[in-house]
Amino acid sequence: MGKRQLAELQPSEFVVTILISNVATLPLEDVNIPLIGGAIPILLLVSFEVIVSFITLKSQKARKVVSGSPRVIIRDGVVDQQEMKNLRLSIDDLMAQLRSKDIFDISDVAFAIIETTGSLSVFQNFDARTITPKIMNIAQTSVNDNSPPVVVVTDGVVSPQSLQYLQKDVAWLKGILDTSNVSLKDTFMLTANRSGAYHLIRKER
Template sequence: MMESLEVIVRTLFAIVVLFLLTKLLGKRQVSQLSFFEYITGITIGDLAATISLDTDKTWHLGLIALLVWVAVSYLIEFIQLKSKKARDFIDFRSTVLIRNGKILEENLKKERISSDELLEELRKKDVFKVADVEFAILESDGAINVLLTRENQPLTAKHLGIKVAPERETQAVIMDGQMLSQPLDAVGLTPKGLNDKLEKLGVRMEEVYLGQIDSYGELTVDLYADGVQTPKAQDKPQLYALLKKCEADLELFSLSTKDTAAKQLYGGCSEQLQRLLADLKPYIQN
């Protein structure tokens, strides 16, 4: 019984130590692992298990080894930040696998990647034809990034010459039925303003599982009740429709009047409103 209790205590101790040391090493240890970080992760996990289960008198040696591994990893990460040569030596350099639609077979052999593996990675990027690829690069963490040729890249608003509104980070202002003050301040909205938006949607704060405000100031909510259709604000579409109606009315007034000055006035206002609508369309029409 005492031995089981000792294992439980050591395991809890190892969990706490491992958590703190992993926090020290940073987020890369749980995301994009380099070659050395992969080895470090395996070794640290094995040492933590040793601390938990080694019930003899030398368990503290496992803790010392764990601290040494973390210290070395931290030092290597610091050196990598300071030296490009160190990064290339420890993490390896990126390798071009495809250039101008042509597979570089020698580089594939060097990285020990088969044609099937390369095609599989391309399919994961929604690329099914090698000739459509401008560049495919094997990164130091093992990921393959792909750049399509210009004619195969998806169209963007810039290609079409369309102005789009600048995007800001979408903020979660309601979570688990509770208002979040800091994100609310980030979007420049008061609690009363948030309650007004909820009132327009016809929902209450406690009914909302998650509420977000986008860069346009529009509130979208996900309700606890999955069977209920989520309401949507109609302010922007209604504003666009109202402006279109005003533009149509001005054009109608211009056509119906016989007064030359009034005709020019209405026509000029209609043209100005048309230009304004063209500029505002990306902002207010959903």
């Protein structure tokens, strides 16, 4: 499961955790069941979870099947009601999560995303963000400056959806890689926003 917090368990991890806790109590409740009878199913469940975690780590398709994908529920202050229905998320739950991030007005939200863990990530409008020295020294020059960065490359794999969101193409990506003198397979992660600003992390050897 890695070093993530318990609250960030994926659905498969949560199910395995519940099953392990139930199986572990069987030998304690029934003296006729030997300890080995509870240990073997636990080892099988742990092995299953390790295998699933490895597969989802290496495969984006498997990761989407097992964990789902992030869902955008607010765009430019407008709530996607259909997405909320799909997620079975009430407006009260949404507002509670926004308030926990000190946001009380939906119109202040540029993007709000429900992550696969169930947590809410929020990117505020430029004029609604908390003033910091960094913001005071930077003026917004275009609408694209208000777009959140997205992950374009993960472990050498390009995300077509991210390129579409950025309104960029493969040639643009190739130009960045050539400028950085790094190949696609040697790219651990590349994030970028619509204004063209990007951050590239090479794979460690």
